Amino acid sequence: MKVIIKKTKEEIGEEIAKEILKDIKENDHLILGLATGSTPLPLYKSLITQSKEEEVSFKNIKTFNLDEYCGLDATNDQSYRYFMNENLFKYLDFEPNSHHFPSTENCSKYDDLIEEAGGIDIQILGIGENGHIAFNEPNTSLDSKTHITSLTQNTIKNNSRFFANVEDVPTKAITMGLSTILKARKIYLIATGKNKAEAIKTMLEGKYIPSCPASALNLKENDVYIYLDEDAATLLKE
Numbered sequence: 749m750k751v752i753i754k755k756t757k758e759e760i761g762e763e764i765a766k767e768i769l770k771d772i773k774e775n776d777h778l779i780l781g782l783a784t785g786s787t788p789l790p791l792y793k794s795l796i797t798q799s800k801e802e803e804v805s806f807k808n809i810k811t812f813n814l815d816e817y818c819g820l821d822a823t824n825d826q827s828y829r830y831f832m833n834e835n836l837f838k839y840l841d842f843e844p845n846s847h848h849f850p851s852t853e854n855c856s857k858y859d860d861l862i863e864e865a866g867g868i869d870i871q872i873l874g875i876g877e878n879g880h881i882a883f884n885e886p887n888t889s890l891d892s893k894t895h896i897t898s899l900t901q902n903t904i905k906n907n908s909r910f911f912a913n914v915e916d917v918p919t920k921a922i923t924m925g926l927s928t929i930l931k932a933r934k935i936y937l938i939a940t941g942k943n944k945a946e947a948i949k950t951m952l953e954g955k956y957i958p959s960c961p962a963s964a965l966n967l968k969e970n971d972v973y974i975y976l977d978e979d980a981a982t983l984l985k986e
């Protein structure tokens with residue numbers, strides 16, 4: 749695991765976008781694992797601008813998103829599919845059927861779909877204040893595959909900032925499991941802001957702590973990159 753601290757979230761976005769485009773230039777059939785939330789937005793912005801400048805095509809790239817709320821379809825502006833269309837997909841030359849999202853229908857097959865596509869080459873992750881990755885809440889099993897989960901009150905409260913009322917936040921979601929995520933060949937976890945500092949401190953203790961799902965990344969030896977801004981890194985020692 750490599751920890752990289754940058755001054756701003758924009759710098760983080762630029763650097764990871766550069767790395768992803770470098771990999772796509774070497775293999776234009778990459779499989780990307782994508783995340784939603786406010787954290788990856790600067791990365792998606794940089795991917796759009798840099799790929800235009802460097803004329804990199806996404807025609808052969810397939811994407812698998814980490815998670816989706818139960819009960820919100822693609823037309824709902826709070827669904828993660830809508831978010832991805834608005835913030836990334838519509839700006840690039842992806843083929844229309846190249847995007848995959850977990851759903852109540854494909855849930856038990858989602859891991860197989862990923863495997864059949866060749867496995868995830870690059871996985872982008874954010875982190876919840878409680879250490880969740882995707883919607884793997886504290887104490888989710890390490891063996892978990894894509895599954896339906898109940899969201900914690902903390903997650904519902906945090907995610908309510910995107911909804912008109914806290915009552916509108918779905919209480920269930922479909923998420924890749926921890927074992928699904930750990931299979932990705934390369935992982936970039938991004939954390940920005942002081943509210944992530946505590947979870948980052950726990951994650952970087954170097955061992956797997958079930959109450960902090962992100963700490964499962966300690967079990968993967970190579971190709972895990974943790975990008976932090978200075979705020980998210982405030983509780984780390986030298």
Ligand code: GLP
Pocket residue numbers: 783784785786787788814815873874875876877881882883903907
């Ligand atoms: C949601 C998503 C996570 C994301 C987290 C943090 O719960 N399921 O994948 O990492 O929120 O969101 P943000 O980046 O907005 O802080």
